[in-house]
Amino acid sequence: MADKEATVYIVDVARSMGSTAMAAPSRTSNGQCSRKTATVGVVALRSDDTSNELQEDSNFSNISVLANLGQVLMPDIRRFRDLIKPSQTNRGDAISSIVVAIQMISKYCKKLKYKREIVLVTNGNGLMPTDGIDEIKSKLQDDGIKLTILGADFDDADYGVKEEDKDPRKAENELVLRDLAEGSPNGAYGTLEQAVAELEIPRIKVTKSMPSYKGFLQLGDASKYETAFRIPVERYFRTYVAKPPSASSFVLRSGAAPGQEEGDLAQSQVPGEGNTLTSVRTSRTYQITDESALGGKVDVERDDLAKGYEYGRTAVHISQEDENVTTLETFAGLELIGFIINDQTLEANLPVQYSRYLHMSNTNFIIPQKANDKAALALSSFIRALHELDYYAVARLVTKETRPPMIVLLAPCIEKEDDEVYESLIEVQLPFAEDVRSYRFPPLDKVVTVSGKIVTEHRNLPSDSLQEAMSNYVDSMELDLKDDDNNPIDGLPIEESYSPLLHRLESAVRWRAVHPNDPVLEPAERLTRFAHPDEDIVKKSQSYLDALKSAADVKKVPPKTKGRKRQRETEKPLSGLDVDALLNLEPKRARISPENAVPEFKQMLSRAESVETIHDAVKQMAVIIEAQVKHSLGDANYERVVESLGTMREELVDYEEPALYNDLVRQLKEKILNEELGGDRLELWWLVRKSKLGLIDQNVSERSEVSEEEAKEVSLNPIWSVAKNS
Incomplete structure (x- = not known):
């Protein structure tokens, strides 16, 4: 608090x-x-x-x-x-x-x-x-x-x-x-x-930490063995992620005057200030297929639904009575289960060592119980023993009863500040065996052929000159800054490296709250100073960068030529034979199969002899996409729909027919908003926006009649659009 x-x-x-x-x-x-x-x-x-x-x-x-x-x-x-x-x-x-x-x-x-x-x-x-x-x-x-x-x-x-x-x-x-x-x-x-x-200068919020665990650090079962020991301890956050303020969804209250301010969030919270806004409430309905019902579906209550777990592509039902059996019964406690050596002690010949990449959480402090001198003395002895032997302790932690257990690492920490000495255990979560993923990657300094031959000189391997040029460039970018008296200074002080996301959002909210009609100011220089390297260092390293480009043979890739497929001639085989004629193919009568839609769509466009064929291919794909959405169980077919839209967008840009794609996207969005494709499919439109598959504007294709502003407007969040239009 x-x-x-x-x-x-x-x-x-x-x-x-x-x-x-x-x-x-x-x-x-x-x-x-x-x-x-x-x-x-x-x-x-x-x-x-x-x-x-x-x-x-x-x-x-x-x-x-x-x-x-x-x-x-x-x-x-x-x-x-x-x-x-x-x-x-x-x-x-x-x-x-x-x-x-x-x-x-x-x-x-x-x-x-x-x-x-x-x-x-x-x-x-x-x-x-x-x-x-x-x-x-x-x-x-x-x-x-x-x-x-x-x-x-x-x-x-x-x-x-x-x-x-x-x-x-x-x-x-x-x-x-x-x-x-x-x-x-x-x-x-x-x-x-x-x-x-x-x-x-961003203001750093200082929060008062509350204990996340109060209990005993114990070795052995004190109820059975006299040699077991228990130390009363408390657990506090040492590091924690600072998160920016979250946004809330609000809509204009029905009956409010159109000229009333929509952005004034506080007015919706203060009585007597003109409550023009109201919060957005979510309502969910669940349906099952029933051929005897009107429309082929019937609504069901949430309480009538059963919980299922995925096993492959099958939903496995487990009743609540059986699920209670699977819940592990645990009790709060911090129990020592072993000790491991620090990985910095190279002379140690032990089978188990610790590496920092095993961290799985933020760190916490373990300190003795407050106002308990006996606990402070006991924990101090334990911390000193770990520090002198250069060992870490491994413990099983359960913060509260019935909580899942965690395996944690306890490292000794002894800090001196002025004349005071602070002792504690730094705790961090360790992975279980199932959490560890071992991936094998090919070596970077050699190439192993199929026959097992080792090749050290290859086009995919850096040469000695390239490695030397890269090493020199990296060394030239060192932050070895100096002041006017030629004394070294810290080019990246950690106390001045503020979070741009957190403080930029807070400053924007603070400015807009006081100036509701003015544009948000540019971010402060203190937030952007580390977004770009120091100009002096960039100038000093420019010669090394040029040498690196020369050694790596870096060349500028020409921009991809768009919209030229209709002018290209069909590639002919070396034999000169007309394969389509030999196979007696009739592209005019081609039909796209829903099971193999993307490849057949590309084949149909490649054989198109007229614009009508392209129009026909797009119409068939539109029918297939709508069917996939309508019959999708949840989001099962969403990835296929996104893949199809991406292929159509790319191909129609190359064939200079952006209007066909834009009409398709507009119709798809309208049907999604009107829930004409099997109910609520707003998540699909979010995936379309995330994949940047909206309208083709004039920046992408010169033949498009859609401006960049219109493309952004159509791609807006449909939930926002529906709320605004209502």
């Missing part, structure tokens, strides 16, 4: 601020996490009116609380954009606004455990009384409130910003604010320019 947070943003809206930092609250990620425990409050400093709990005191005038502490949703962020605008006054006290924020946090959090923070965005102008500064710093320390101050044109020596001809009053105010920020716990002070520049 994540820690509770309470953050108050104070935004200076004075006339002198202009448009500076007006979107500061919208740039935070508090609204995107959607946690109810991440609360946010917003205060406007030097506003036209006054609205706060301390407004009876004249020192707190021109301070307005725009939002008390609470969860921030998308409508709130958009409301802040409308409210946070330059006012018509420069009156107001930044120190007093901090007092108001402290009052808001104290009232909301009380004595509960919260991460408390105040963020002040101002230009530092105006009167700023220093009375009571020491009391404010003491209150910040006592309540554990972090104060972050971001100033427009503030001097910051660390960032290299200094304003020339600064107003003396502003310079004095900056010193007061810096002293106040540094007097708070982990306080921060800096120029707004640095804060805006750091917006491109």
Whole structure:
């Protein structure tokens, strides 16, 4: 469970601020996490009116609380954009606004455990009384409130910003604010320019790990043997895949006005905000063939269905009573079953060693039970023994009762940080015997002929000159970067290699939430810096790349010539005989068999003497494809349909007849959407889109009348199209 947070943003809206930092609250990620425990409050400093709990005191005038502490949703962020605008006054006290924020946090959090923070965005102008500064710093320390101050044109020596001809009053105010920020716990002070520049740095979400196993690490059965031992331990994630936020499907609620915004997801979740969207619900029906029923099929309930397992092409039914017998009865536990040597110890003469490619999962920590000194001492002894002998332990792990057992590897881990020593076992899942697949590949340095002869010089083997050229090119691409003082630097720091998928999607969602009608910005440079090699390294290695191309005899392959089959002459055999005439073939009367459709379709096109023959072949294939879809048991015939469509697309492009294929695809999609081919076949259209077998546009064939935009529109997700049209 994540820690509770309470953050108050104070935004200076004075006339002198202009448009500076007006979107500061919208740039935070508090609204995107959607946690109810991440609360946010917003205060406007030097506003036209006054609205706060301390407004009876004249020192707190021109301070307005725009939002008390609470969860921030998308409508709130958009409301802040409308409210946070330059006012018509420069009156107001930044120190007093901090007092108001402290009052808001104290009232909301009380004595509960919260991460408390105040963020002040101002230009530092105006009167700023220093009375009571020491009391404010003491209150910040006592309540554990972090104060972050971001100033427009503030001097910051660390960032290299200094304003020339600064107003003396502003310079004095900056010193007061810096002293106040540094007097708070982990306080921060800096120029707004640095804060805006750091917006491109992805924010790494720190999650609080929960134990995935609490039990005993044991050797032997303690209930039977006195020599057995048990150590209370806990298991936590050490590495875990960070996944981007998932999308949800929504449609326009029936009865909503056409002009209402469709992309506003939050409006469908907040009462009173105009619920224009509704979630998509899936409904499934099951049918069986019944010749006596209307339409030849009858609906059945899901409870009447039986579960079957595939055995070859046969469905084998196992009743629930019999299936319970096959369930392995297990009990939670971590039992040691053996020890193996580390594969780095080459002098060891043991039959079993370990290799890193056997990893099957993310890694976990095994640590002693919290607040148990006896368990910590016992596990420390076990870890030290494994470390000194360079051994790994193999154990059987069952995290919860009736869960399938896993075979795991336990490796000792001893890390030193400052004066502290951290000991633990790193656990990773190992494969069972059935999980190991042994594949044999031909050697890369020799060719073995059918007769068993070994050939070391062959056209498929690299020559010595090619290997040397490749080796030199690889060496030239080493990330041996150096700074101005010729000192080596890390060209790929792991702490700066952010996930482009995760952070790009998060930044796009955050931008679109605040700017619903603006295009999404380009990805930040920090996300794309590792997508391309360093320019200096590319220039340095260019000569080695040219040498590699020369040694490998690399030549540019000419583009494939399309749409010329009708102009080609039929290839004649060396004998000069007309094979079709000898076999008495009549291509005009040819029929395509459903059992051998693809080869016979190609043969029919190769013998076509007129366009009518091509049209006839396409019509026959259309009938065959529709029959395959209609009589397919589930997705049994989907691969055959995709293969047929791929062959037709390629052949009709070469024969310069894209219109025939496009008409076929349009008809097929329409029948799939209308469920005229044996029920719900939307999965088939998804496979067609995935295989890129949509319409032939003008980029593929010059004779096509379909534009690229029209081809993309037809290939859109049919579920989306149906929902939109409805």
